[in-house]
Amino acid sequence: MKTTATQTASAADLGRLADRALFIRLETLRLTRIAGAGHYSGTFSAAELLAALYYHQLRIDPARPDWPDRDRFVLSKGHAAIGLYPVLADLGYFDPADLDSYTRLGSPFGDHPDMRKIAGIDFSSGSLGHGLSVGLGMALGGRIQRRDFRVYVMVGDGELAEGQIWEAAMAASHFGLGSLVCIVDRNQLCIDGPTEEVMSVEPLDERFAAFGWEVQRIDGHDLAAILGAFAQLGPPGPGRPQVIIADTVKGKGVSRMELDVNWHVGNLGPDDYEAVRAELIAGAAR
Amino acid sequence: MSADAGQPDAAQHDLFRGVSETKDQAGTVKGIAVKSVPAFVAGEELADLADSDPRIVAMTADLASASRLADFAKRHPARFFDMGIAEKNMITAAAGLAATGHIPFVGTFASFAALLCFEQIRTDCAYPGMPVRILAHHAGMSMGYYGTSHHALEDLAAMRAVAALTVACAADANQLRAMLRASVELPGAVYLRLGRGRDPEVYSAVPEGFEFGQAVRLREGSDATIITTGSQLHPSLAAAELLAAGGCEVRVVDMHTVKPLDVPAVLAAASETGAVVTVEEHSIIGGLGSAVAEVLADHRLAVPFRRHGIEDEYVLIGPPAALYAHYRLDAPGIASVVRETCATPAP
Secondary structure, eight states: OBOOOOSOSOHHHHHHHHHHHHHHHHHHHHHHHHHSOBOHHHHHTTHHHHHHIIIIIOOOOTTOTTOTTSOEEEESSGGGHHHHHHHHHHHTSSOGGGGGGTTSTTOSOOSSOOTTTSTTOOSOOOSTTOHHHHHHHHHHHHHHTTOOOOEEEEEESGGGGSHHHHHHHHHHHHTTBTTEEEEEEEOSEETTEEHHHHSOOOSHHHHHHHTTOEEEEEETTOHHHHHHHHHTOOOSSBSOOEEEEEEOOTTTTOTTTTTOGGGSSBOOOHHHHHHHHHHHHHHHHO | OOTTTTOHHHHHHTTTTOSGGGOOTTSEETTEEGGGOHHHHHHHHHHHHHHHOTTEEEEESSOHHHHTTHHHHHHOGGGEEEOOSOHHHHHHHHHHHHHTTOEEEEEEEHIIIIIITHHIIIIIIITTTOOOEEEEESOBTTTGGGOGGGOBSSHHHHHHTSTTEEEEEOOSHHHHHHHHHHHTTOSSEEEEEOOSSOOOOSOSSOOTTOOTTOOEEEEOOSSEEEEEOGGGHHHHHHHHHHHHHTTOOEEEEEOOEEESOOHHHHHHHHHHHSOEEEEEEEESSSSHHHHHHHHHHHTTOOOOEEEEEEOSSOOOSOOHHHHHHHTTOSHHHHHHHHHHHHHSOOO
16 A cells, blocks of 8 residues: 655656745744744644645635635644645735734634635634545535545544544545545644554554545655655545545654654744754755 | 324334324324424425525435435435434535535434534534534424433523524424525524424414514413424413413414524513513523523513523433423413413512
C-alpha cells in the first residue's frame, strides 16, 4: 500500500509548491502573533498537504466560490485554518489585508473556519470528528446531481478516536463513494501526547482497508509523493472511497516544535519569532 | 384520551411495522383512522413535494418503517438514504448534502435526534444555516414502556437553546403536511417534533396559510387560556369541553411553533383571559411552559399561571395511554389542572 512518488510534476512545480508551503508557515507565524496564541504545530504538519491541494490538485475557481462543480475541501481539523486562510487570500478569494483582523472582535477569521463568513471555506468546522460525515453528505449530493467533483476531507490523527469518523467511513464504502478522498495528517501527536500513548490509531492503513477504503500511505512532507498519491486516485464516481494517510511531523520545520506536545498551542516571544522565522526560511532554502 | 386507550399494549407492538399493513377493509386499525397518523404521512407528503423539487432528499437511521419514510424511498430511491444506526453521521451528512444545495428531511426518534445529536444539530446544521429538517418522531413519552432511553422529554429545552433553529410540534397529520410544505422555503434548520403516528385528528384538512411562528386560536374563551403544542393539542381541546360543561370557558391556543414563539399570542392570552396554563408532553423545565413564563415575566404580567407537563423526574414504565392519564396529560387531567390554577388566589 506504500505509494512510490511518480514523476508527475517538474522540479519547478515542486519548487513552487515548496515556496507556498513556506508561505503557509510564515503566515501562520504572523497571524498567531496577532492572536497572541495559535495552533502552530498542527498547521506546520499540514503545510505541504495544503499547498499541494490548493496550488495543484483542487478544481476550484476563486472567482466563483459557489461554483457547483468545484471540488470541495473540508478541513475537519479546523484548528489548522490559520494555514488555510492565507492560501485563500493568496488565490484571490478575498483581500489578503483582511487577514490583519485575524481573531480580533468581529473578524471573519477565527481559530476555526466559518463558511458563512469566509469565501472559499466549503464547510465550517472545529468540533473534531464531524468533517468526514460532511464530506460524505457532499459526495452523496454530487452523486444525486451527477456531478464529477471530488470531496477532500483533511482529518487529524487524534480525531480518529471520534466514533463518528468511523460511522462516516462505514457509510462511504457502503454507498460506494469513489469521489470522497480522506487525507489523514498523521502528525503523531494529539494534545496530551503521542496518539499511540493517548489513544492508539494504528494500524491505520489496515483499519481503513477493513472499512472498505482504497489506502495509500505516503510521506506527507514529500511534495512529489503527495502529487503521486493524487495522481493515483481513482476517478470520481462509483467506487471505493480513498484515503491518503500522510505521515507527517507535528511542528515540521521548527526544531523546537517538532514532536513536542507543548507546542500544540503556543506563542512566540519577539526574539524567538525572528529566530523561528529565520529557521523556516533557511530550512526551505535547503 | 389518546387514541389507543383501551388497548395500549397492542398499540405498541406494531411500532416498527406501521399499522396500515394490518388495516382492515374499512381502512382502520384498532379503531384508528390511518389518515390521522402524523409520522406516517411524512414519507408520502415529502415524496409529493419531491416530485417537483429535486432539492428534497430524505434520510433515516434504520427507522424507515417506523417513520414511514419508506414511502419516500419507494418513489425516490436515488434521493433516499438509510444511514443505519448512526444518527450523528446522518445529521452531519445531511448538513453536507445541504451544502451542495439539497434540502434534507432527516428522521429518527426524537430522543436520538435532539439528545444524542445535539451538537451535530447545533454546530453542523443551525450554526452554518443549513436547511436540514429534523423529523423527530416518537417524541415525548409516546414510546411508553420502552422507557426513558426512548423518551424525549427534554428535547424542546435543548433545541430551544439553539440559535437560528426553528422548533415546531405537529399535532396531527394535516398540520404536519402544512409544516412540511412550509418548511421547504424556510431559511435555516428546522426541528419538527412528531408523535408516534397515532395522534387523533385536530385539523380536518391541511390548514391553509400555515406559518411557523404564528399561533392558532382553536377555541375562544374568556376565563383562562390553555397554550399547548403538538400531541397535547387534542386532549387540551377535549379538556376545554369538559371545563365548558362546568361553566368555565377556556381559550385554546395551538402554539405549534415553540421557537420563534408567538409573543403577541401569549400577551393576548394573559391580558384578555386573565389566566394561562401551558400544556406539553415535555419536562416543565425549558419547554413551552418555560418559554411562555419568560414572556409573562418579561412583560410583568402576573396572572395565574401554571406550567403543566412532566415534573423534574423520569417517568414510570407504562403504556402511553396509562402514562398520559397518570401524569394528568389526558383531558380530565388537563381540565383538573386548569381548575386548580384558576382557583388559586394570587400570592
